[in-house]
Amino acid sequence: MRFLIADDHPIFRSGLKSLLNNAFPDSEIIERENGKDAEEAIFNMKPDFAFLDIDMPGKNGLQVCLEVAEKSNTKIIILTMYNDAEMLSKALKNGANAYLVKDNTSDELVECIESLHSGQTYLAKSLRKSPKINQELKEFNAISEKLALLTQTELKTLKLVGQKYSSKEIADLLFVSPKSVENYRSRICKKLELDAKNNSLLIWVLDHKTIIEDFENVK
Template sequence: MKLLIADDHPIFRKGLKDIVLNSFPNAEITECDSGNITLESIRSIQPDVAILDIDMPEMNGLEICQKIYSENIPTKVIILTMYKEEEMFNKAFLTGASGYVVKDNSVIEIVDCIKEVMLGKKFIGQSLQSAFNKYREADKKKEKIQDLLSTLTQAELKTLKLVSQNRSSKEISELLFVSVKTVENYRSRICKKLELDARNNSLLLWVSENRELLSTIREF
């Protein structure tokens, strides 16, 4: 197994390396102390797991994780940090991280974290379990929404995106070269497929809550 440990504190880095080698004596470990060197090392070595400190010179752990994810590098990323805030934790998983360990608990949790992410699972330290549960619930909700969106026709998707841009039915009809009645029919079918009540403003509320997701839908 190939591992990479990136932290700009040499004493902490050595301690973490010793802990890892105690459980994985045959592991090949690469050490890095800055963001740029870390990213280049991951690109060239493509370790199985990269343990990244969130605060490093030149480029932080989240930025590195985002680049790894966007470049389809198969390395599993574990974020190591002092931050316990839910916002930071959410950012880590949204950028593609597989594990999130608070430094205070790293001695106890890092080995279990490596084992879990190697199995393709997500890992979060005990101190952040409640935040992780919220993240998983949000992730499941997002998956359900994506499944529902996949049932829409191209015309309905276009209509939905235009609704999310605060376009009126009249404006949408002009942009799509159809009648206002046709647009209203589209909206009615969209509500039905998204399991919304067409009799009130539920569609407008839905698009306001899911505007970011809708922006990722490609245009036809």
């Protein structure tokens, strides 16, 4: 396996590198100290997993995550000292596959890697115990599951609905007929379990706009 560690503290990078080498002896470790270099390394060296700190010079970890999540197969692990719902929510919305805090144990870090390797999302155990964070995570996952039912064209249509384009304007942008857009909207409402006869679709999109705008994992 190939790992990227992006953190502006050399001592922390060294400790994490040692831990990964012990847990995964045949792994390759790449180190970067700022967001810009980390982003370039993800695109050019294609690590299997990338540990990103949030506070880094230049681009922060959340910005890097947003840039690479939809354009790379690298699993993104936000590893930070922030253990609050706001940062967790931003990380998940930006496409992070896991969120760990720096006081997690080495065993949990290994557990995180194994979970991601099997296709799961991982959240630090200390955060999972928080009722507020738990609720936010459930809501995020529920919305993501619904969005995953949409095709690329339906997702594009949904995003344009959120920008308050009319069906005719959406048709012009997608190079299809207004009737086709109405069909897209009808199918979207059915998949999202919304009433197609009122403004429920627009209201739903505006309520979840940030998640929708960042969502790309569709058919």
